[in-house]
Amino acid sequence: MSDNAESPTETQKDEPSTPQQPTEDSGMADDKKKIDVLLKAVGDTPIMKTKKWSVEKGRTVQSLSQFISRFLKMEANEQLFIYVNQSFSPSPDQEVGVLFQCFGSDGKLVLHYCKSQAWG
Amino acid sequence: MLHVTIPPFPPPEMSSCFLDEETFCQCCQLLLQHSHSLCDGWSWEQVKGSEEGYLRKTALGTGRTRCNLDQQGNSSDQHQERTFSLSFHNDDDDDDEDDGAVCCIQEESSSSSVVQYEYHILYSCSYQTPVLYFRASTLEGRSLCLEEVWDSVHPNYRQRLQHRPWDTITQQEHPLLGQSFFVLHPCRTEEFMMPVLKAALEEHRQVNYIVTWLSVVGPVVGLDVPLSYCTQKHQWLCTRRLIDCK
Numbered sequence A: 001m002s003d004n005a006e007s008p009t010e011t012q013k014d015e016p017s018t019p020q021q022p023t024e025d026s027g028m029a030d031d032k033k034k035i036d037v038l039l040k041a042v043g044d045t046p047i048m049k050t051k052k053w054s055v056e057k058g059r060t061v062q063s064l065s066q067f068i069s070r071f072l073k074m075e076a077n078e079q080l081f082i083y084v085n086q087s088f089s090p091s092p093d094q095e096v097g098v099l100f101q102c103f104g105s106d107g108k109l110v111l112h113y114c115k116s117q118a119w120g
Numbered sequence B: 001m002l003h004v005t006i007p008p009f010p011p012p013e014m015s016s017c018f019l020d021e022e023t024f025c026q027c028c029q030l031l032l033q034h035s036h037s038l039c040d041g042w043s044w045e046q047v048k049g050s051e052e053g054y055l056r057k058t059a060l061g062t063g064r065t066r067c068n069l070d071q072q073g074n075s076s077d078q079h080q081e082r083t084f085s086l087s088f089h090n091d092d093d094d095d096d097e098d099d100g101a102v103c104c105i106q107e108e109s110s111s112s113s114v115v116q117y118e119y120h121i122l123y124s125c126s127y128q129t130p131v132l133y134f135r136a137s138t139l140e141g142r143s144l145c146l147e148e149v150w151d152s153v154h155p156n157y158r159q160r161l162q163h164r165p166w167d168t169i170t171q172q173e174h175p176l177l178g179q180s181f182f183v184l185h186p187c188r189t190e191e192f193m194m195p196v197l198k199a200a201l202e203e204h205r206q207v208n209y210i211v212t213w214l215s216v217v218g219p220v221v222g223l224d225v226p227l228s229y230c231t232q233k234h235q236w237l238c239t240r241r242l243i244d245c246k
Helices: A061-071 A096-103 B021-038 B146-152 B155-163 B189-202 B209-221 B228-245
Strands: A034-041 A052-056 A079-083 A108-116 B043-046 B053-065 B111-124 B129-138 B169-173 B180-184
Touching: A034 A096, A052 A096, A061 A079, A061 A096, A061 A108, A061 B155, A096 A108, A108 B189, B021 B043, B021 B053, B021 B111, B021 B209, B021 B228, B053 B146, B111 B209, B129 B146, B129 B189, B129 B209, B146 B169, B155 B209, B180 B209, B189 B209, B209 B228
Parallel strands: A034 A108
Antiparallel strands: A034 A052, A079 A108, B043 B053, B053 B111, B111 B129, B129 B180, B169 B180
16 A cells, blocks of 8 residues: 655754744745644653654644654554644644644644554 | 533543443533534434433545446446445345355455445443444445445555454444444554543543544544544633632
8 A cells, every 4th residue: 555655854853952943945835834743652652762853734644643653663553643632633634734733832733642553 | 502511531540541431421412512513413312212322423425435337347437327236235136256245345446436424422331432333335325345444444544454454343233223333343442542541640631532532533434523622622621720720
């Protein structure tokens, strides 16, 4: 199943003490804008070494989920879930830019992720 | 509009995240309040002569079906009368390939089409969790077969489903209606609910179990939960904090 997996276009960031505002390319279209995402592991899910990512606004939750799954080298029987507000799993088709508008604070969007076998 | 006050959930003494039936009903009522404001179609169905009820919603979505095949197995106009019987219904057709039990779907011969979904959220006493039952049919009224339903699962969950489809979605008799429904297996619900509830408990936040659970399981089978279910609750929590501070 092809899952239009691009190699990560996100920019890895070191762990700054204060989150940076996304940088704007002068003269570029709006769709080049990125948002800062902070990824936090839930439960027994492995913690990603790099937690801060700069993600294009139009990127979907599914796309981010695939990226994290590959990063964590997840098994076929495991499913990754992403949460906003630590309590709500947005639709996989939702764009992260919209999530940032609704749930972003201090210039970043905090997303919790959890892996689980989920069904059975 | 009736506002329901519910006792804190998760309860401070929570040692597991199983849901009791009363809290299930209360969470459903809160969901319904927001649903009414959005007009997004949820209703509470009470079973006649019983205390039991369930949430219900119908929606149009997309799925992968074989309803538009002709006799040569080629795609054709979807309004053409079908000549294959691909479900478990009465089979008057000459084609006996799908003889009986198994409905074999090949990826290349299925196509995206509009599917009518009907979703029910029931409480399971044995699992002590909510369970999502659903029906799926083409616009011509033909029920999708199990393989078509598996094929229609959102791509985000496809790999996990294909790993063990029989553990994920199967057909069962609806516990209250006695009709055949598809069901998303609930045995591991606690596995993905527990971390969320634990975090809420530690931070003294309240969550609506049903909203959280539905946001996780719904999208698998085409049922997206609008973001405002989360933000609305957030506003509700803020209100409660204000009340507590006075």
